[in-house]
Amino acid sequence: MKQLRVGIVGCGEVTQIMHLPSLNQLPEQFTVTALCDVSEHVLQAVGDQWRVPKRHHDYRDLVALHDVDAVLIANPDAYHAEVALAAIAAGKHVLIEKPMCITLGEADAISAAQERAGVTVQVGYMRRYAPAFVEACRQLPELGDIRLARVHDVLGRNALVVNGTSRVVRGDDVPADVIAAGQRLRDERITEAIGEAPAELRGAYGLLLGLSSHDLSAMRELLGMPQRVLYAAQRQGGLYLSGAFDYGTYVCQFETGIDNIARFDAYLEVYGNERVLRVQYDTPYVRNLPIRWHVTMANGQDGVIERAESPTWGDAFVAEWQAFYANVVEQRIAKTPPTDFRRDLELFRDMIALMRI
Numbered sequence: 001m002k003q004l005r006v007g008i009v010g011c012g013e014v015t016q017i018m019h020l021p022s023l024n025q026l027p028e029q030f031t032v033t034a035l036c037d038v039s040e041h042v043l044q045a046v047g048d049q050w051r052v053p054k055r056h057h058d059y060r061d062l063v064a065l066h067d068v069d070a071v072l073i074a075n076p077d078a079y080h081a082e083v084a085l086a087a088i089a090a091g092k093h094v095l096i097e098k099p100m101c102i103t104l105g106e107a108d109a110i111s112a113a114q115e116r117a118g119v120t121v122q123v124g125y126m127r128r129y130a131p132a133f134v135e136a137c138r139q140l141p142e143l144g145d146i147r148l149a150r151v152h153d154v155l156g157r158n159a160l161v162v163n164g165t166s167r168v169v170r171g172d173d174v175p176a177d178v179i180a181a182g183q184r185l186r187d188e189r190i191t192e193a194i195g196e197a198p199a200e201l202r203g204a205y206g207l208l209l210g211l212s213s214h215d216l217s218a219m220r221e222l223l224g225m226p227q228r229v230l231y232a233a234q235r236q237g238g239l240y241l242s243g244a245f246d247y248g249t250y251v252c253q254f255e256t257g258i259d260n261i262a263r264f265d266a267y268l269e270v271y272g273n274e275r276v277l278r279v280q281y282d283t284p285y286v287r288n289l290p291i292r293w294h295v296t297m298a299n300g301q302d303g304v305i306e307r308a309e310s311p312t313w314g315d316a317f318v319a320e321w322q323a324f325y326a327n328v329v330e331q332r333i334a335k336t337p338p339t340d341f342r343r344d345l346e347l348f349r350d351m352i353a354l355m356r357i
């Protein structure tokens, strides 16, 4: 058993609440040797708390370190592609938070670099590594012909959960020009991805990248790639999205939105003639909340059987890291590689095109 030495780029909310505790839970597989953040305050506070020896402001210094085997990319999404390309070029394995990137060009560049280098690049779609989701994929054929499917994700603003459950160190020491450059870069990438578009469509694209990427990539793993997007619409400045995907013999409905109610209601649901299968997710910000699968089925006597299981108390982020470890040491392609993420960007592009109508 080889311990992988991890360097982390971006030490904000997701790193502090989810990744560092998950890595800490897997000491035989991982040790964190280096951190990078543009905020000196965040870098030092997180470094001290987790006793990480090497600390850098520039990701180029981190990816060059000899005692880093794998890089977690968890800084803002506009930077993901350039950090991934630098890490891959330095021969590092990469776990990259969603969205992997913003444009198709960036996705293709990451895929090509990964194939050339032969390293593991895994997109951080932890919901797809949750045992309840894996079990739902296994059970899907038991539904017989699918008649309908639904992807639902309506939740309260993250802060409603995070503020009451975690202490997150944040930096107000990042120079204004660095923040402005990051915003400019993101604006440029979004324009490159969807062309000139009003604010609400740009907002919708941001929501697709940030939240719906989880839902729609899980939909693709469970049901396959849809034939096409039937319709897509945004409302409320891009904060609420609806759509429908054509799977030939059935339609998958999609709906998402963010409000001010501190709850997390996210599920995938698939309807057969005598059986309905559902995977229900809870907030990732409270660790180890069980992810469940439910089945509702005919009992053969005009009655109903309902079954539910949380296969484990284990956190989906831990499952994601365990899969990453196996992929690296067994030199396997992750089930969420860069080419898989590209399919999400293709769907988002088609959805935005329909939202213009």
Ligand SMILES: NC(=O)c1ccc[n+]([C@@H]2O[C@H](COP(=O)([O-])OP(=O)(O)OC[C@H]3O[C@@H](n4cnc5c(N)ncnc54)[C@H](O)[C@@H]3O)[C@@H](O)[C@H]2O)c1
Pocket (backbone or CB within 6 Å): 009, 010, 011, 012, 013, 014, 015, 036, 037, 038, 039, 042, 057, 059, 073, 074, 075, 076, 077, 079, 097, 098, 099, 124, 126, 171, 174, 182, 210, 284
């Ligand atoms: N898998 C999930 O469920 C999940 C949940 C939350 C966030 N995320 C993803 O994780 C990423 C980070 O999100 P977050 O909520 O932690 O954001 P955040 O804003 O809390 O943290 C980002 C950190 O990156 C730092 N940073 C900014 N620019 C940088 C740069 N150029 N180089 C190095 N560090 C830089 C910031 O100072 C900050 O500490 C995003 O891609 C987000 O979509 C995933």
